[in-house]
Amino acid sequence: MNSYVNMGVGALLGTVFVLMSVSIASEGIFHSGHPEKEGFAIVAEEAGGEEAGGGEAAKATPIATLLASADAGAGETVFKKCASCHTSEKGGPNKVGPGLWDIVNRPIASHEGFSYSAGMTTFSEGHKIVWDFDHLNFFLEAPKKHVPGTAMGFAGLKKEDERANLIAYLRTLSDNPAALPTPSAEGAAATGTDGAAPAEGGAAATTTEEAKPAEGGAATTTTEGAAPAEGTTQGTTTEQPAAQ
Numbered sequence: 001m002n003s004y005v006n007m008g009v010g011a012l013l014g015t016v017f018v019l020m021s022v023s024i025a026s027e028g029i030f031h032s033g034h035p036e037k038e039g040f041a042i043v044a045e046e047a048g049g050e051e052a053g054g055g056e057a058a059k060a061t062p063i064a065t066l067l068a069s070a071d072a073g074a075g076e077t078v079f080k081k082c083a084s085c086h087t088s089e090k091g092g093p094n095k096v097g098p099g100l101w102d103i104v105n106r107p108i109a110s111h112e113g114f115s116y117s118a119g120m121t122t123f124s125e126g127h128k129i130v131w132d133f134d135h136l137n138f139f140l141e142a143p144k145k146h147v148p149g150t151a152m153g154f155a156g157l158k159k160e161d162e163r164a165n166l167i168a169y170l171r172t173l174s175d176n177p178a179a180l181p182t183p184s185a186e187g188a189a190a191t192g193t194d195g196a197a198p199a200e201g202g203a204a205a206t207t208t209e210e211a212k213p214a215e216g217g218a219a220t221t222t223t224e225g226a227a228p229a230e231g232t233t234q235g236t237t238t239e240q241p242a243a244q
Helices: 003-030 055-059 063-067 072-081 118-123 133-141 160-172
Strands: 193-195 206-209 222-224
Touching: 063 133, 063 160, 072 160, 133 160
Parallel strands: none
Antiparallel strands: 193 206, 206 222
């Protein structure tokens, strides 16, 4: 065989040998194995309890309970946030939103002379739904969530006491203010008041149970709260502004 060929083959084999040797040596020097325990692990927490959807709703205080201690005077101050779009006086004109005189228990989307959005009109179910305390409360908290399609641009009042104060003030905008709803069993748990089933269209009646007497003591008495007038409900909501 030609000596040049032998030299070429030898050089090639030598080069391959050197490269393999360097590779093996590098692996041994710079190799880094997997740690027994990861130094930083990312764990996705599962939503649950109060963080799960509806958790806040489950914790929400009933509006009847909030109204029991609400301050209408403070609510008048809160109303300043609404004054640019709504009037509060009797016979007041419609602005960007409808006038709010006599709003409590008024049929939704029924204010004369105001053009409501399709979303609000649909929500009213032909004016069968009224602005009771619950609807006002839910609507004031998140208008677009409670009434999909409403043109109400207000972001909402997230603080319960602020909403309750405003609703208490809106209640005074009437010649004959609606009766306050009676706190339910859940809302009155701290006071020991048990809620009775509400009358149709009305707020929940309550029954106050006295502590059970000691053995041989006087018999326990039960006082039932009278159901509110028909047509008074526990809900709340506010009407959307004009461009609806």
